Amino acid sequence: MDPFRAFHTKIQVLANLNENIVNSHFPEELDHCVVRRKKPKTSAKADNSWSISSDSNDNAVPGPATISRGPPRLRPPLPQEVTELILRDLSKVELLPVLRSNKALYSVAVRVLYRELAESSPSRLISLLRALLPQTHVHPHVRKLDLNIASLECPTANLYRTLHALLRRTTGLASLSLDLPKAHSPVWIFEGCSFKLRQFSTSMHCSPALARFLDTQDRIVQLTLRGFQNDTMRSLPYLYMDITHTLTGIPGSGAIEILKKQEAGLEPFVLSPGALPRLAVFNAIHAGPAVVGEVVKGRPVTTVSIPLFSTNARRSLDALEGSAVPLKRLSIISFDPDAPNYIFEQVATRFPELEALHIVVLLAEFTNELLLAACQHLRHFKRLKYITCVATSSEESSVAEEQEIAEKWHEECPTLRTIILPRGRVWFQKPARISSDRNWECLED
Incomplete structure (x- = not known):
């Protein structure tokens, strides 16, 4: 028997006992769960043998007023919200x-x-x-x-x-x-839907049909597009060789050429000017500059995550400048082998109001020389607190070398609080009340 049923049974048993015994189980000021029963009338003889004298009744102190009690309550005494x-x-x-x-x-x-x-x-x-x-x-x-x-x-x-039927309901x-x-992008499953989303994430392709659906969602705050876009295929064809084979069934570069011919006749992904008026967070997993610019332009986007490809990396960064407000958080996944040579300069000159910058480079390495050379660009940031720079690296770096990089970065950008360098070490500034020879400490220490 579950605890609730046992408690309810106990209350029912108590309700059949003397009222005084039942009430002794509850505080006097609370609403009791027992209904008072009228005492049966007794004969005068019985009253004489058990009752108190009239004199004592006259001198008795009147008790508190009787509290009216309703039926037992099954609803918890807590508010529904609690x-x-x-x-x-x-x-x-x-x-x-x-x-x-x-x-x-x-x-x-x-x-x-x-x-x-x-x-x-x-x-x-x-x-x-x-x-x-x-x-x-x-x-x-x-x-x-x-x-x-x-x-x-x-x-x-x-x-x-x-x-589709469930989404409509x-x-x-x-x-x-x-x-x-x-290869699937069934945007038609949104037809007839009346919901108003605040967060939307999909792997569907950025097609005109998807743009028309987004035009109806004026409450979206966070948008994630994970689909493979047309301009992405042209930017990095060899990474998506298996995808092109899935879409066309033709192996090798022949599939890429067919896709390019098909893309030439496709309608672009275009949003209406009044679409997504509340958009603040945008994550593009495979989108190129055309899609990024179309989503960000004229909207209050403060947090962005985008990929960078070798043929249009700078154009993707240019597309982010169309936001109606300054960017605060920027995450970049770079597929450009040349990214370490320009990434800090290009980001710092465009987005000096950043508070958090996260850079992941997949096809290149960050040497200590390149990291030290980034100091001249970090001074452009006015509010940068958190910076992450992750990349594959063939050379080992000592703790002392990374500490030097962290301290020099902080000299050029005094607002920095946390630094993650390519080898994965997390550096943070030691509180001023702690005396130490080192201003920056590694999480491994």
């Missing part, structure tokens, strides 16, 4: 007994159970969709959907139709993440 915060700490498995306890807890637990739904297994996703569709009473409670079926080679049209959806197979 109960919901408590239930959020439970797993979905632990929430199941709460759902079966009573109606009051069910109304709160059902909101917590269906608020965030995430699934990465295709088979379990199908079961989830089939189970959710008939339950119309839970559709308004769904706030976040995170679905990943990228591992599925060829999803059926029926799967997309089922997903979840009118309160605020966060949506869809990771689909590389």
Whole structure:
């Protein structure tokens, strides 16, 4: 027997006992869960044998007024908002007994159970969709959907139709993440949907159809585009050789040439001027300068993550200057082998108001000489607090050498608080109250 049922049974047993005994289990000032019963009338003889004399009754001090008591309450005494915060700490498995306890807890637990739904297994996703569709009473409670079926080679049209039906019913959806197979971009699943997203992440291609959908989402604050864009294919064709083979079925460079011919006749990704008025965070995983510029231009974007390719790296950085407000956080993943020679200079001259800068270089190395040469560019930053510079490196660097780099960087940029250098060491400034020969300490120390 669960604790709640045992407690409820105990209360029912106590209710059948003498009222004074029951009330002794509760504070006098609280609303009791027992209904007072009228005492049966007794005969005069019985009254004479058990009652107190009239004189003593006249001198008795009157007691407190009787508190009216209602029926037993099944609803928790806590506000629903507090109960919901408590239930959020439970797993979905632990929430199941709460759902079966009573109606009051069910109304709160059902909101917590269906608020965030995430699934990465295709088979379990199908079961989830089939189970959710008939339950119309839970559709308004769904706030976040995170679905990943990228591992599925060829999803059926029926799967997309089922997903479309669910998206049309979840009118309160605020966060949506869809990771689909590389060659699939079924934007039609958004037709007829009335939700207003705040966060949206998708692997769909940046097509005119996707742009039209984004035009209807005026509440999006965070946007992530993970799809492969047309200009990206031209920027870095050899890294995506397997992708082009998937899209066309033709191996080698012949697939790339066919893609270029197809792209020449495609319509560009264009947003309306009034689209995404609240956009603040933009993450582009494979997009080139055309898509980056179209999304950022004229919008209050303060946090950006973009890739840089060898043929258009500077144009991608130029595209970020179209933001309506200064950038505060910038993350760069560079596929350009020449990036260490220009990355600090190009970023510092364009975005002096940055507070955090994260640079990941995949096809090149950062030598100690290049890191020291970056000092002259770091002085352009006015508010930079956090900087990360990660790259593959064939040469080892001692702690003393990295400490020298960190201290010189701080001399040129006094606002720096945390530095991560290519070897992965984290450097931070020691508090002034601690006396030491070294101003900067490594996390490994």
